Amino acid sequence: xxxxxxxxxxxxxxxxxxxxxxxxxxxxxxxxxxxxxxxxxxxxxxxxxxxxxxxxxxxxxxxxxxxxxxxxxxxxxxxxxxxxxxxxxxxxxxxxxxxxxxxxxxxxxxx
Amino acid sequence: xxxxxxxxxxxxxxxxxxxxxxxxxxxxxxxxxxxxxxxxxxxxxxxxxxxxxxxxxxxxxxxxxxxxxxxxxxxxxxxxxxxxxxxxxxxxxxxxxxxxxxxxxxxxxxxxxx
Numbered sequence: 452x453x454x455x456x457x458x459x460x461x462x463x464x465x466x467x468x469x470x471x472x473x474x475x476x477x478x479x480x481x482x483x484x485x486x487x488x489x490x491x492x493x494x495x496x497x498x499x500x501x502x503x504x505x506x507x508x509x510x511x512x513x514x515x516x517x518x519x520x521x522x523x524x525x526x527x528x529x530x531x532x533x534x535x536x537x538x539x540x541x542x543x544x545x546x547x548x549x550x551x552x553x554x555x556x557x558x559x560x561x562x
Numbered sequence: 563x564x565x566x567x568x569x570x571x572x573x574x575x576x577x578x579x580x581x582x583x584x585x586x587x588x589x590x591x592x593x594x595x596x597x598x599x600x601x602x603x604x605x606x607x608x609x610x611x612x613x614x615x616x617x618x619x620x621x622x623x624x625x626x627x628x629x630x631x632x633x634x635x636x637x638x639x640x641x642x643x644x645x646x647x648x649x650x651x652x653x654x655x656x657x658x659x660x661x662x663x664x665x666x667x668x669x670x671x672x673x674x675x676x
Contacts, residue, residue, distance in 0.1 A: 482662060493652060493668035501662050541605055548662045549594060553605030
């Protein structure tokens with residue numbers, strides 16, 4: 452049982468480049484979330500989804516996009532990377548919206 | 563909007579000493595409350611949760627938390643900490659009737675010294 456898998460684990464981007472952070476879960480969870488974690492700031496919700504085909508903005512959605520074409524996958528897209536997007540990104544899933552299962556994170560640096 | 567306050571950004575403590583990590587939330591409406599732990603270079607793991615019932619909740623690794631509705635608090639405690647408890651601890655809240663997402667506090671870094 453893999454749980455929540457995030458790829459890549461590390462990435463360095465140049466300003467203006469684009470990339471997709473992948474997130475896959477094998478627990479058949481309906482709820483999925485993307486958070487970013489900055490030192491001393493805790494976790495901020497970027498986007499979330501309550502099921503395939505349904506997505507909604509969180510606290511800090513600007514500069515990001517998501518899609519949820521299947522129950523398993525919830526990719527996060529950065530279109531024009533900026534230094535402010537340097538962060539650690541966590542994907543999480545949940546069966547009922549209460550207990551979350553987190554991935555191990557993607558550390559992104561934008562230079 | 564719901565918010566969570568963790569007053570202590572860092573808590574240093576010696577091994578085998580008791581510890582309390584404080585958490586307060588903003589709303590007086592019915593809420594669900596959680597504590598998560600993050601070990602270095604890992605994702606978050608659920609320590610314990612309060613959904614309803616007894617206000618004293620026991621979690622993994624000997625941690626417990628008490629829900630206090632009048633003080634809108636959900637403090638985490640452990641009577642005797644170990645070196646292995648060194649980690650970042652996050653309190654989170656979810657409204658009973660509003661939204662499908664958790665709101666996290668800024669975290670408390672617990673550093674256990676030998």
